Amino acid sequence: MTILEGKNITKKFAGLTAVNKVDFKLEKGEILGLIGPNGAGKTTLVNVIAGVYAPTEGDIYFKDKKISGLKPYKIGRLGIARTFQIVRPFSGMTVKENASVGAMFGAQGKTRSAKEAIKKAEEILEFVGLGDQMNVKADQLNVASRKRLEIAKALAMGPEVILFDEVMAGLNFSEIDQAVELIKKIRNTGITILIIEHVMRAIKRVCDRIFVLHHGEKIADGAPEEVLNDENVIKAYLGRRYKELIK
Amino acid sequence: MILQIIINGILKGGLYALMAIGMSLIWGVMDIINIAHGSFIMLGAFTTYWLFTLFGIDPFLSLVASMTVLFILGYAVQKYLINLVIRASAFITLILAFGIEIFINNSALVMWTADVRKVKVPYGAANFSIGNFVTVPTVRLLAFLLVIIISIILFYILNKTNLGRSIRATSQDLDAARLVGVDVARTYAVTFGLGVGAAGAAGTLWAILFPISPMMGGILTLKSFVVVIIGGLGNMLGPLIGGLTLGVTEALGSNWFGSTYENLISFTILVLVLIIRPQGILGGTE
Amino acid sequence: MKNDTRNFLICGVLLLAVAALPFFTNNFVIRFATDILMFAIMASAWNIIGGYTGYASFGNVVFFGIGAYITAIMMEKGGMNFAVAFIGAGFGAALFAILIGLPVLRLRGHYFAIATLGVAEAMKALVQNLEITEGNSGIYLPMLNLSVKGQYYFFFYMMLGTLVLTLLVTYFMLNAKFGYSLIAIREDEDAANSVGINTTYAKTMAFALSGLFTGLAGSVYAYQQAFIKPEPAFTVHTTVKMIVMAVFGGMGKLFGPLLGAFSIEIISEVLSNYFLVAHTLFFGIVVILAIVFTPKGIIDLITQKKFGLAYFLQNIREHRI
Numbered sequence: 068m069t070i071l072e073g074k075n076i077t078k079k080f081a082g083l084t085a086v087n088k089v090d091f092k093l094e095k096g097e098i099l100g101l102i103g104p105n106g107a108g109k110t111t112l113v114n115v116i117a118g119v120y121a122p123t124e125g126d127i128y129f130k131d132k133k134i135s136g137l138k139p140y141k142i143g144r145l146g147i148a149r150t151f152q153i154v155r156p157f158s159g160m161t162v163k164e165n166a167s168v169g170a171m172f173g174a175q176g177k178t179r180s181a182k183e184a185i186k187k188a189e190e191i192l193e194f195v196g197l198g199d200q201m202n203v204k205a206d207q208l209n210v211a212s213r214k215r216l217e218i219a220k221a222l223a224m225g226p227e228v229i230l231f232d233e234v235m236a237g238l239n240f241s242e243i244d245q246a247v248e249l250i251k252k253i254r255n256t257g258i259t260i261l262i263i264e265h266v267m268r269a270i271k272r273v274c275d276r277i278f279v280l281h282h283g284e285k286i287a288d289g290a291p292e293e294v295l296n297d298e299n300v301i302k303a304y305l306g307r308r309y310k311e312l313i314k
Numbered sequence: 315m316i317l318q319i320i321i322n323g324i325l326k327g328g329l330y331a332l333m334a335i336g337m338s339l340i341w342g343v344m345d346i347i348n349i350a351h352g353s354f355i356m357l358g359a360f361t362t363y364w365l366f367t368l369f370g371i372d373p374f375l376s377l378v379a380s381m382t383v384l385f386i387l388g389y390a391v392q393k394y395l396i397n398l399v400i401r402a403s404a405f406i407t408l409i410l411a412f413g414i415e416i417f418i419n420n421s422a423l424v425m426w427t428a429d430v431r432k433v434k435v436p437y438g439a440a441n442f443s444i445g446n447f448v449t450v451p452t453v454r455l456l457a458f459l460l461v462i463i464i465s466i467i468l469f470y471i472l473n474k475t476n477l478g479r480s481i482r483a484t485s486q487d488l489d490a491a492r493l494v495g496v497d498v499a500r501t502y503a504v505t506f507g508l509g510v511g512a513a514g515a516a517g518t519l520w521a522i523l524f525p526i527s528p529m530m531g532g533i534l535t536l537k538s539f540v541v542v543i544i545g546g547l548g549n550m551l552g553p554l555i556g557g558l559t560l561g562v563t564e565a566l567g568s569n570w571f572g573s574t575y576e577n578l579i580s581f582t583i584l585v586l587v588l589i590i591r592p593q594g595i596l597g598g599t600e
Numbered sequence: 601m602k603n604d605t606r607n608f609l610i611c612g613v614l615l616l617a618v619a620a621l622p623f624f625t626n627n628f629v630i631r632f633a634t635d636i637l638m639f640a641i642m643a644s645a646w647n648i649i650g651g652y653t654g655y656a657s658f659g660n661v662v663f664f665g666i667g668a669y670i671t672a673i674m675m676e677k678g679g680m681n682f683a684v685a686f687i688g689a690g691f692g693a694a695l696f697a698i699l700i701g702l703p704v705l706r707l708r709g710h711y712f713a714i715a716t717l718g719v720a721e722a723m724k725a726l727v728q729n730l731e732i733t734e735g736n737s738g739i740y741l742p743m744l745n746l747s748v749k750g751q752y753y754f755f756f757y758m759m760l761g762t763l764v765l766t767l768l769v770t771y772f773m774l775n776a777k778f779g780y781s782l783i784a785i786r787e788d789e790d791a792a793n794s795v796g797i798n799t800t801y802a803k804t805m806a807f808a809l810s811g812l813f814t815g816l817a818g819s820v821y822a823y824q825q826a827f828i829k830p831e832p833a834f835t836v837h838t839t840v841k842m843i844v845m846a847v848f849g850g851m852g853k854l855f856g857p858l859l860g861a862f863s864i865e866i867i868s869e870v871l872s873n874y875f876l877v878a879h880t881l882f883f884g885i886v887v888i889l890a891i892v893f894t895p896k897g898i899i900d901l902i903t904q905k906k907f908g909l910a911y912f913l914q915n916i917r918e919h920r921i
Contacts, residue, residue, distance in 0.1 A: 117794060143796035151794075157787035159852075168784050171777045172796035181777050224796055347710055398892050402919035404709065405656050406895045409847055410888060412840050417884030424878045499921050532836070536721055539714050578725035584718035589703040592711050 070095040070259050071116070071147070071228055075125035078111055085111040087283040088125070093228065098250065098260045100274035100291075104304050108283040109263045110152060113230045116261075117149045118142040129228070146174040148221035149230040152263075154213045156205035156220075163201040165216055166192050166223045173224020184223075191223045195249060211242045215249075222253065229253065231262040235269050247273050267305075271295070279304065318448050319565045325450070327561020328458040329519055333534060334541035334553035335465060336512035339472075342547045343485035343505045346396070346407050350415035351538055352531025354510045356422060358384050358517025359526040366433050373433055373522045374456065380514040388510025393503040400502070415531070422528035430527045438522075457519040464515055468508065469550050481505050533577075540584040546597025555595050619760060622753050630752045634824070636865045637759035638817050642838070643845040643857030644766045645813035650843070651851035652779070653806045654786030655705065658839055659716030662723045663693040663811040665833035667818030672739040672828050673732060682744075686819045693815025694808045701807040705800070708789075717836065724834035738829035741822055755824045762820065763858070766813040770854060773809075782806050786852075848890050850899030859898055895919065 071093035078086040086108040093099050101109050115122050118139040127135040134142055148169075157165050166188035170179060179187065192198055195215045200208065205216060214234055221229050231250070235243050247269050254260055264270045270277065271291060278288035281303040287294045294300055337351045348354075361380040365371040371379075391414065399406050440452040472478035483491040484501045492498050520526065520534075537560070545556025560580060567579040587594065622630050642664065650656045667689035674685040704715045727733045744751050773779045781802045784792040793799055822828045832838075841864070842857075849860020867886055872879035893912040894901055901911070 119790075119794075139790075139793040140796050140798050143794055149794055151791065155788045155791035157784050157791065159787050160783060164780065164783075168780050168792075168797075169795050171780055174796070176777070176796055181775065181780070184777070220795060341710075345710075347714070395888070395892070397921040398916050399895065399919045400921050402895050406847075406891055406919070408656075408713075409844060410891045412844065413884050413887030413891060415884070416840075416887065417881060420878065420881035420884060424881060502921060536717070539717070543711075543714065574729055575725070578722060578729060581718045581722035581725060585704075585715055585722060588707060588711055588715040588718065592707055 068095050069093065070130060071261070072128045073112075073116070073125065074128070076112065076115060076122050076127065077124040078108075078115055078120055079123045085283050086115065086122075086280075089280070089283070089285050091278060091285070091288070093259055093261055095227075095259050096254070096257065097275040098254055098262060098273055100270045100277040101261060101263045101280065102265070102270060102277060102304065103280035103286075107280040109280055110232055111283075112280070113149060113232055113261070113263060116142075116230060117147065140172070143172070143224060143226075144174055144176065146225075146227040147230065148173065148224045148226035148228070150217045150221050150232055150234055152232040152236070154217040156208075156213060156216055158204070158206040161202050161204055162192065162197055162208070162216055162219075163188055165205050166219045169220040169223030170225070173226065175225035187225075188219075188223050191219050194252070195219045195222065196245075210237050211245075214238065214246070218249065218253075222258075226258060228259045228261065231260065231264075233263055233265065235264055235266040238266075240268075243269055267295075315447070316566075319569050320562055321448055321450060323562035323565030324558055325454040325458050325561070326565065327558040328461040328554075329516065329523070329557070330537060330541050330560050331554045331557025332461040332464060332512065332519065333516040334538045334545070334557055335468060335550075336509035336516070337535075337538045338542045338545070338547060338553045339468070339512070340506055340509040341542065343481055344400070344502055345404060346400075346506075347404075347411070347539075348506075348509070349408060349411040349535060350418060350531075351513055352533070352535035353415050353418040353422075354384055354388065354513040354531075355517040355520065355534050356526065356528060356531040357387070357418065358514030359521035359530070360422065360426065360517075360528075361514065362518040362521045363431055363433055363526060366435075373435060373518060374460075377460070377515055377518050380518045381511045384514025384517075385507040385511035387507075388513075389503045389507035391510070392506035393499065396506065397499055397502060415535075419528055419531060426528055428527060428529065430525045432525045433521045435522065453522055457523060460515075460519060464512065465550070465554065468512065471508070472550070477501075477504060537580060540580050542594075543584055543587050543592075544594055546594025549596040552594060552596045559595070615764065619757075622756055627749065627752050630756050632865070632869065634752075634756045634759050636861050637756070637763050638821060639842060639845055639865060640858045640861035641759065641763045641766050641817040642814050642842040643849070643861050644763070644770065645810045645817070646842050647846050647851055647853075647857045648770060648773075648782075648813075649803075649806050649810040651846060651853070651856070652774075652786060653782040653803060654789075655708075655803060655807070656713050656843070657716040657807070657810070658713040658836075658843075659718070659720030660810065660814055660842060661834055661836065661838040662716075662720040663697060663814035664818035664821070664838060665720075665723065665727070665830075666693045666696055666811075667815030668822035668828045668833045669727065669733055669739070669818075670815075671819040671822045672741050675741050675823075676739055677732070682823055685823075686816065689819035690812045690816045693818070694812040697808045697811030698804055701804045702800075705803045705807060717839075720834060720836065720839065724830050727830045727834065733830070736830060738827055741826045741828070743826050744823065751824075755820060758820045759817070762813065762816045765816075767854065767858070769809065769813075774854065778802065778805070783852075844887055844890075848887075848894070848897055850897030853897070853899045856897055856899045863898065892916065 069092050073091045076086055076089045103109055114120050116127055118137050121136045126133050129145060129147060167185045170184035170187040192201055195218055197212060197215050197219060200212060235246050238246060243266060250273050274291055277291050277294040279286050279294060279300050286303060287297045287300050333355060337348055340346050340348050358380040361383055362373050362376045365376040365379060366373055399410055438453060441449050442452060443449050472481060480496045480501045483496055484498050488498060541553055541556035541560050544559050545552030564576050564579060568576050621633060646660050670689040670692040671685040674680045674688050700719055707715055728736050744754060746754060781797045784797055785799050785802060789799055845860035845864045846857040848864060850856025868883055871882045875882055893915060895915055
């Protein structure tokens with residue numbers, strides 16, 4: 068079933084059209100990649116889905132219910148979580164407290180007491196691999212751990228859909244591989260994923276489908292082999308040499 | 315009749331504008347809200363008072379002295395005190411300013427007692443009339459003209475000199491300015507000095523027009539806030555527009571509701587502006 | 601768990617010790633302690649919106665004044681007893697906090713601070729001009745019908761009780777979801793929004809709590825003074841004191857403001873005995889030195905167990921330009 072759908076999404080900022088008449092569909096259980104050059108409108112689209120911006124035109128539907136125009140916290144509670152490109156931990160809190168916040172206020176927050184939420188947070192932290200750093204202050208983590216924490220916060224919310232915004236940026240190769248495994252693990256729990264990425268190594272290995280934005284417009288949408296070999300995509304983003312590089 | 319009130323408001327507004335220029339400069343460049351602003355105005359006023367009372371120096375001439383003294387004081391306060399906490403949260407700087415305010419006000423109280431004083435210049439009552447309906451006190455008009463002149467001088471410094479360039483660079487990006495070789499500690503000190511110097515000038519003009527006392531600063535700081543907020547940050551004309559707006563509104567309001575409503579009007583405007591249009595009249599959108 | 605029980609016991613013992621104070625000292629000390637408790641309430645209440653939520657209000661004295669005036673009007677003009685007026689004061693202050701909080705909490709940082717300052721000053725000016733508040737003449741309250749010593753005891757325990765209430769509510773808040781939401785807002789409001797926190801609701805509730813307890817302090821103060829006027833009731837000096845106390849003691853920490861109130865009041869008292877004339881001047885110096893050398897507050901000093909020169913110098917090194 069289509070769990071998340073955007074129809075004719077347009078977002079304008081005082082003269083600049085960041086997203087232009089974009090349609091997209093996210094099927095339950097899939098991992099959809101969103102790629103494109105910098106400034107293509109990827110983060111803006113995610114921000115529109117997450118409620119940070121209301122679309123100038125068009126609507127977003129979550130499980131057939133219109134959510135465009137709702138405030139971010141409402142969307143979070145309905146079941147859509149997101150991570151930020153530049154991670155935003157709650158610096159003064161510990162890792163456990165950070166994840167607890169997600170568990171307390173996310174989609175299942177209302178059903179949990181504070182104690183239950185903290186317990187849930189501990190489970191999530193084990194799941195993402197931060198089990199041994201639960202009492203460390205968030206601002207003392209290294210980059211890879213911060214990314215895990217960002218993911219943990221989103222997971223703790225108990226979402227049905229997660230929007231990952233360049234979660235691999237700044238990671239080395241082995242860390243990227245670990246992140247890919249984690250994302251697959253997350254999908255296997257039943258969560259649908261939309262992932263913005265520049266790291267092609269990861270996109271290739273993790274996505275069921277890819278769609279491409281360029282200058283705010285969708286220029287390709289389909290299976291990875293098609294999209295990554297598409298002439299337009301290569302011209303706009305990947306570059307000729309890419310075909311040789313990925314062999 | 316109403317024209318007279320408006321003229322009064324404009325003249326007082328010019329003075330408010332000068333008070334606010336210093337605060338706006340410091341806030342705009344260093345993101346510091348100088349709670350002690352009124353105290354510096356008070357010091358400028360007393361500099362003028364003592365120069366007049368002890369040495370007979372004409373208040374308008376003492377402008378130079380009060381601006382210089384206050385500049386040096388401001389420079390020192392920034393360099394040796396405020397610079398020590400400036401990278402802590404904005405809040406910490408605020409409390410430091412509170413401490414400085416308490417210190418300056420009470421030092422003045424100890425040295426000069428709480429007596430209210432007046433600078434009585436022989437030409438104080440002089441005025442001239444425009445037609446039959448408007449009387450303009452000469453001293454107030456002079457003060458207004460001086461406000462314009464001082465604003466132009468500040469504008470010139472900020473936009474046409476190297477010093478001004480380093481100030482503007484530092485306000486836009488502290489680290490970038492450092493990287494290109496600007497001595498940020500000194501630049502901040504100079505900026506604070508300029509802002510406080512402007513406060514000193516406002517103090518001098520205030521002393522010529524109104525009675526003064528060591529505790530006069532508090533309400534003036536608050537009024538300066540209102541002016542800066544109304545006019546908007548980041549624009550040299552902001553304090554001018556804000557000051558004139560406040561001056562005229564207070565004059566009209568006092569006339570219609572009574573002078574005891576002056577403060578209520580000022581602060582209600584402040585809150586309303588912040589709620590409806592926090593960037594003020596001239597401020598850009600955040 | 602053992603740690604928690606131990607802490608509870610220590611607090612309990614200290615509370616009993618403080619509660620027993622009036623029986624062992626003279627009226628002057630009781631009055632002094634009552635003042636400390638009053639400021640501790642206000643500093644702790646400020647801590648809720650300023651320390652935990654990160655919205656530094658510069659106008660909290662407005663709640664103090666509102667609490668004081670509601671009490672005065674209800675008792676003097678409405679003929680009601682103190683119990684009713686006390687509750688009315690708290691409720692009224694909290695209601696005002698919600699009303700003014702909705703528009704004003706949309707602002708951040710400096711703008712929020714100045715807006716709250718403007719609200720406090722506007723309220724003072726309003727009270728100076730209204731008939732029901734008797735303008736600048738002030739309102740007399742009926743006096744408490746007890747012996748002199750009885751009165752001292754009454755106000756001491758009223759303030760103590762209100763402080764205990766404030767701290768208890770804060771403590772439970774910190775361990776509940778609500779407390780987590782406030783700290784999340786302080787650390788990163790946008791991220792807090794994304795994670796599902798209704799920040800408007802949370803901020804407004806925090807502001808209301810802050811106003812409630814401050815209003816209660818004002819209510820007791822009015823009854824204690826038996827007379828209130830706009831200037832002491834709404835003076836910005838009170839706001840300065842409560843903020844300095846909260847920061848000096850340690851903001852964002854449960855007992856920080858209490859510690860700060862205690863220290864600042866003791867220091868002020870010592871100074872005014874030593875330097876009859878210029879004590880406020882030296883108070884200014886104390887504030888300056890405290891903020892430069894211990895910006896994180898005394899609690900940080902104690903919990904980090906660093907008392908040496910190195911700690912102070914490190915603070916400066918971290919924060920200087």
